[in-house]
Amino acid sequence: MRLRRAFSLYLAVAACGLAWTASGPASAQVAPYPNKPITLVVAYPPGGSTDLTGRALGVELSHRLGVPVVIENLGGAGGAIGAQKVANAAPDGYTLLVGANNEVAINKLINAAVRYEAKDFTPIGLIASQPLVLVAAPTAGVKNTGEFLALLKKNPGKYSYGSSGVGTSLHLAGEMVKQRGGVFMTHVPYRGVAPLTSDLLGGNIDFGVFVLSSALPHIRSGKLVALGTTEAKRSAITPDLPALSESPSLKDLDIGVWFVLMGPAKLPEAVQARLTTALNETLQSPDFRKKMEATSSTVPTSAVDVNKFLAAETAKYKNIVKFANIKE
Structure with missing residues (x-):
């Protein structure tokens, strides 16, 4: 009798234990997102436009x-190393990417060694965009787009333009000018903006493509001549600078630098929705918009279908890469 009573007590205790065990993990699983720090990967070193955008966004998202x-700068391979880390991360919303043109849409087009694809990410939203700008060295002797195109058509192959590297959005912008304008100039890749700026100021190269924020101080000081910005319309940041598309020969030219927030593929819908809401609130923040304006970037004023946007941008880059036969 005592044995039977003891065994019954054991079963009751065991049942309670099983019930607690079953409810414990379930409670943990339904804990609201987020409940721990988020890592925001920036696939470039500190100080660049992607890093500045990521840090400003990080402050807003944290709030x-x-x-x-936490910002993690993971540079290398044109942004591919940082992007690959996010593609490989657990789809729980705790590892995200502030991505730009190269690592999101261009790298795979020019480098077969890049292992990730668009399907390896969950796009959350467009953060901001910034035009590029085509500039001339004072020694080139041109002051506007018309004079630039006339000079190149009269002297095919004589002139060169520089960018910050092969396959960058700056390189593709230069090739787009050549494609749309029916002109030819030789591309000279530089290891960053600093040596390109030095050669332009010294008259060692004729033209260059810059991110607007990098060239603006030299344009305003009169050391470089701005021929035009590269987006379809003039930038609200520099309404005094014409867009290259204002020239009839370049009317369809539209290319710039943009930044998107992305997570790994198969991000749960609830997590994606939470991040989308936080991003949309950030884009409406006057403080955030002011910070972006200080870097010559423009924040979207209305909702952007990020999937359609990325598909259109990738198709555009594919066309330019094929035209210029760009490979790494």
């Missing part, structure tokens, strides 16, 4: 999500 947002 809205209620957890720390």
Whole structure:
């Protein structure tokens, strides 16, 4: 009798234990997102436009999500190393990417060694965009787009333009000018903006393509001549600078630098929705918009279908890469 009573007590205790075990993990699984720090990967070294955008975004997301947002700079391979880390991360919303043109849409087109694809990410939203600008050295002797095109058509192959590297959006912008304008100039890749600027100021190269924020101080000082910005319309940041598309020969030219927030593929819908809400609130923040304006970037004023946007941008780059036969 005592044995039977003891065994019954054991079964009751065991049942309670099983019930607690079953409810414990379930409670943990339904804990609201987020409940721990988020890592925001920036696939470039500190100080560049992507890094500045990521840091400004990180502050806003932390405020809205209620957890720390830690910036991890993971540069290398044109942004591919940082992007690959996010593609490989667990789809739980705790590892995100502030991505730009190269690592998101261009790298795979020019480098077969890049292992990730668009399907390896969950796009959350467009953060901001910034035009590029085509500039001339004072020694080139041109002051506007018309004079630039006339000079190149009269002297095919004589002139060169520089960018910050093969396959960058700056390189593709230069090739787009050649494609749309029916002109030819030799591309000279530089290891960054600093040596390109030095050669332009010294008259060692004729033309260059820059991110607007990098060239603006030299344009305003009169050391470089701005021929035009590269987006379809003039930038609200520099309404005094014409867009290259204002020239009839370049009317369809539209290319710039943009930044998107992305997570790994198969991000849960609830997590994606939470991040989308936080990003949309950030884009409406006057403080955030002011920070972006200080870097010559423009924040979207209305909703952007990020999937359609990325598909259109990738198709555009594919066309330019094929035209210029760009490979790494």
